[in-house]
Amino acid sequence: MIEPVTAEALMRSRFAAFRDGDAAWLLRTWHPTTRPAALDLAGNPVWRGLQIVETAGGAEGDDTGVVEFRATYLIDGGGVGVLHERSRFVREDGRWFYVDGDVRD
Template sequence: MPVPTCPCGQDLLYDACCGRLHRGEATATTAEELMRSRYAAFVMHDAAYLRKTWSLTTRPARIDFTPGQKWTGLEIVTTTGGSPFHTEGTVEFRAHYTRNGRPGVQQENSTFTREAGQWVYVEAL
């Protein structure tokens, strides 16, 4: 069953937003777009997309999802670089969640680069 609105926080339907990236119909044009699509992939437990968009230099052997955790919202704090004309960029964000009924937030400044022309997540600063 399709998700009506995109969990990434954009005011778009999932199929027209991150869904097209998750299905491989498009690739992210900016580091922020990739960050949003990766957040949506965490929401939907799409490990294949997360692996595909993780740098070969830092990709873990497997991706585990935290039991009892539900992602509830994404805030982009700031970005540097990461445009269609850059090869590197950072995205600072706050990802809100509940875990076993308790609210929490993960704040991170993530680095992104291009590998084979595609934006990929590298690591948290």
Template sequence: MATPAVPCPCGLPAAYQECCGPFHSGARSAPTAERLMRSRFSAFAVGDTAYLLRSWHPATRPDRLDLDPEQHWERLEILASERGGMFETEGSVEFRAHYREGRHTGSLHEHSSFSREGGAWVYVGPLSPVDFD
């Protein structure tokens, strides 16, 4: 798990405890769809399934989420984002998430939909087929 001195997995130039940590703990909510996407990537990287489920739209959220302990999420690239600002209710983020599994490296490419529920951004789901490289 990330510690305060460790850079945040999301790729922004801040320590985990100052960047995505407050979102994961519930102390703050992500202000934009892109920040929610970054915080969800960080949650995958640190294994925070509770946050992943909390930040998933209730209509598309699975009952449970089991992460593969052999899969290590290493780097996130934000390719594009539309809407999803502080004063909007819908948005989308296109990203590529890089992972390592044993000696194999790969990436996941997704264009995701986000919406506000009860004032908080949540992940709805992919807008197009998810592509694993």
């Protein structure tokens, strides 16, 4: 995968990785201070879409950024669920990393 140049681009690539079950990419893009030791996506929902709500910082020349998003997924038995999160990113040595996020209602 191509190295994302903005926090939003990294968020979009992480959504695609969750959708496609690419745990290796997710772990590679997670900041070492908050990255889990392993990531089991066996129970991962079927992700359907990503809406970027807002970004703050996170441009090519920035060192930090915030991306607020809504990701939709299919619920067992029918219906659609929404994950609404405000995620924090940091750029180190020219690479963006996901740090953590706050889930919104």
